[in-house]
Amino acid sequence: MRFADKVVLVTGAGSGIGRAVARGFAREGASVVAAGRRREPLEETVELIEAEGGRAAALTFDVTDSAAVAGLVGEIVTRFGRLDVAVNSAGTLAGGTVVDMPEEDWARVLQVNTTGVFLALKHQIAAMRAQGSGVIVNIASNIGAHIRMPGLGAYAASKAAVSALTRTAALENIRAGVRINAVSPGPLDTGMSLRPGETEDDRAARLRETLPIGRVGALGEITGTVLWLASDDAGFAVGLDLALDGGASA
Secondary structure, three states, X not given: OOOOOOEEEEEOOOOHHHHHHHHHHHHOOOEEEEEEOOHHHHHHHHHHHHHOOOEEEEEEOOOOOHHHHHHHHHHHHHHHOOOOEEEEOOOOOOOEOOOOOOHHHHHHHHHHHHHHHHHHHHHHHHHHHHHOOEEEEEEOOHHHHOEOOOOEHHHHHHHXXXXXXXXXXXXXHHHHOEEEEEEEEOOEXXXXXXXXXXXXXXXXXXXXXXXXXXXXXXXXXHHHHHHHXXXXXXXXXXXXXXXXXXXXXX
């Protein structure tokens, strides 16, 4: 129960990595705030946590709206008295070559994946500095700072920016008691790793041939890494960007 009596915010908690991480923290004793854009999937996450005996609340917000992010953090501090851990998992994906990608798709990917993390950091750090402690883990991607793929230029640029932003913020805030790191997953067992028209069996066959480990990553594997980075066991880890990708970027 590494997170007993801790208050943990997870953005993008309505599905995928965010939901898995939220459940992982709750299993280890945290009071979890599951945050995201749509209420219904967030409430499903809360129901899953409560069914396992955990504590959680669902709050909706727009990660690209600074006032909304500030309001979310303020509500958490008002309701729970503090914010101990934040995991910024909200993100989006759009494909297209540099020549062909519509400019509005480019802007949306950068707005959600990069500006959204910037705004989250801005307001989370302020709350944590005021209380003198806190831990933040950003979810980046191995596509970006670690590897590149044709047709994913916008996504790579947005996630590489998250890596750089994470390290800069880590250096700026560690002396104030706020520890910040990132995790960069490779293909995980979520819909985002499926190519258009691809089945799970197709994906498995593709990764057996193309990924050094030969398989898709399990959500439990990234959850364990995030929880470790957020725990006191990783107290000396500052400004890391851990590529958890089955050897793709080795």
